[in-house]
Amino acid sequence: MPKLEVNLDLIRKYDVPGPRYTSYPTAPHFSEEINWDKIVPMIRSNNSDSDKPLSLYFHLPFCRSLCWFCGCTNVITQDPESSKLYLKYLRKELDLVTPLMNPKRKAVQLHFGGGSPSFLSAEEILTLGDWIHHHFPFADTYEAGVEVDPRTVTEEKMKAFASVGFNRISIGIQDLDPDVQQTIHRVQPHEMNLRTLDWARSNGIQSVNVDLIYGLPHQTTAGFEHTLDEILKMQPDRFAVFNYAHVPWLKKAQAALTPLPPERKMDLLKMTIEKLTSSGYTYIGMDHFALENDELTQAQKNKTLQRNFQGYSTHAGSDIYAFGMSSISQTDSAYWQNEKDLKQYYSLLDANHPVQRKGYILSEDDKIRHQTIMRLMCDLELDYAEMSRKLGIDFASYFAEELSSLQDMETDQLICRDKNGFKVTDTGRLLIRNIAMKFDVYLKTDKQRKYSRTV
Numbered sequence: 001m002p003k004l005e006v007n008l009d010l011i012r013k014y015d016v017p018g019p020r021y022t023s024y025p026t027a028p029h030f031s032e033e034i035n036w037d038k039i040v041p042m043i044r045s046n047n048s049d050s051d052k053p054l055s056l057y058f059h060l061p062f063c064r065s066l067c068w069f070c071g072c073t074n075v076i077t078q079d080p081e082s083s084k085l086y087l088k089y090l091r092k093e094l095d096l097v098t099p100l101m102n103p104k105r106k107a108v109q110l111h112f113g114g115g116s117p118s119f120l121s122a123e124e125i126l127t128l129g130d131w132i133h134h135h136f137p138f139a140d141t142y143e144a145g146v147e148v149d150p151r152t153v154t155e156e157k158m159k160a161f162a163s164v165g166f167n168r169i170s171i172g173i174q175d176l177d178p179d180v181q182q183t184i185h186r187v188q189p190h191e192m193n194l195r196t197l198d199w200a201r202s203n204g205i206q207s208v209n210v211d212l213i214y215g216l217p218h219q220t221t222a223g224f225e226h227t228l229d230e231i232l233k234m235q236p237d238r239f240a241v242f243n244y245a246h247v248p249w250l251k252k253a254q255a256a257l258t259p260l261p262p263e264r265k266m267d268l269l270k271m272t273i274e275k276l277t278s279s280g281y282t283y284i285g286m287d288h289f290a291l292e293n294d295e296l297t298q299a300q301k302n303k304t305l306q307r308n309f310q311g312y313s314t315h316a317g318s319d320i321y322a323f324g325m326s327s328i329s330q331t332d333s334a335y336w337q338n339e340k341d342l343k344q345y346y347s348l349l350d351a352n353h354p355v356q357r358k359g360y361i362l363s364e365d366d367k368i369r370h371q372t373i374m375r376l377m378c379d380l381e382l383d384y385a386e387m388s389r390k391l392g393i394d395f396a397s398y399f400a401e402e403l404s405s406l407q408d409m410e411t412d413q414l415i416c417r418d419k420n421g422f423k424v425t426d427t428g429r430l431l432i433r434n435i436a437m438k439f440d441v442y443l444k445t446d447k448q449r450k451y452s453r454t455v
Helices: 008-014 036-046 081-100 122-135 155-164 178-183 190-202 221-232 252-256 262-277 295-302 342-350 364-379 384-391 400-404 407-411 432-437
Strands: 054-060 107-114 138-148 168-174 207-214 238-243 281-285 288-291 306-308 311-313 319-323 328-330 334-338 356-361 381-383 415-418 421-424
Touching: 008 262, 036 081, 036 334, 036 356, 054 081, 054 122, 081 122, 081 319, 081 342, 122 155, 138 155, 155 190, 168 190, 190 207, 207 221, 207 262, 221 262, 238 262, 262 281, 281 295, 288 295, 306 364, 364 381, 364 384, 364 432, 381 384, 384 421, 407 415
Parallel strands: 054 107, 054 319, 107 138, 138 168, 168 207, 207 238
Antiparallel strands: 238 288, 281 288, 306 311, 319 328, 328 334, 334 356, 381 421, 415 421
């Protein structure tokens, strides 16, 4: 993909709060009224004679210290016994849920997120891996990714991840500038990152993603460009360059931070996109970049890309079954989320109760809009005839109002369209959330909910 030029005037115009669309409807619409008794029939139906592939997610919440920018659901502790106890409860949850599932369904994806999965000891990683493989059959080839913190991972732990079957790692780096690291309470010398990369590749984990964040306090264009230059030397397969979401009403630690002014933040975004796309990376959309030969890039070209609670994924058509506190499961018809409070999560399992706390059952309109938004965000185009066939509707008639509202985006060259459909332009990739928002019926009445800004 050639270097992508960024028009800051357009970025300013469309920089408004909006959902990230890891689901539709989004998580704020989940309700405690959708309890386990209502979800169980959905699980049974989803597993009735189904050979649909599975994507498995395990939330491992522990971190040794709090990064003040973090928006994740985590538990801060220095106690190594915490993870040992947590794994015992994860096993209880597996024993409760897996009898509801079709044992013939094969897992094509496995992901450990957190928190920090590298908080676990090597022995615990191996133990959890054994339990997972005992409960679920895996496809002959599958993708297994794990998020690692260079401050807590060791060579022994990396060997354990590889032994379990992990073939992808995501290295959390965020920024190399010492002043930025001090401010966000995450001091991480670059030597740790390089050591983590060496351990991964020497243990056969060849696919590497690097997580960075733009918009943090004290970041400068020159400083962040230096970070990118140093990370490019590592030759990662993918970048995830996240927009710092300042949501102190949700994450109290963020109150200690002052985000960058919008102008400086936009300069960082412009520099990042232009540098990475001129360095051989395709801009997938949102915050993801991948090399031309990477599976993520190829999945987008083949229209098998999927967007879900783990971001962009290469396996469209798989259901997510998630385990651990706060984790979210997803099928075509329903979402359900586990209890977020660790003590309550333990208490429910002690009583042999399911740990699901809230959920959402999709209406027919939800399903249509979900498919529309997800295909738009993954394929960067909508073919009206193909969508009509896929959804069983007259797409242009069903979305007549929404399609009419795209006129301003066509004028601003975010999309190009004709009577058969429309395609997102290179500029439109930067603002794909804004385009997707046109198809979100809940935003018309959803005035009280707070979202991060789209840029």
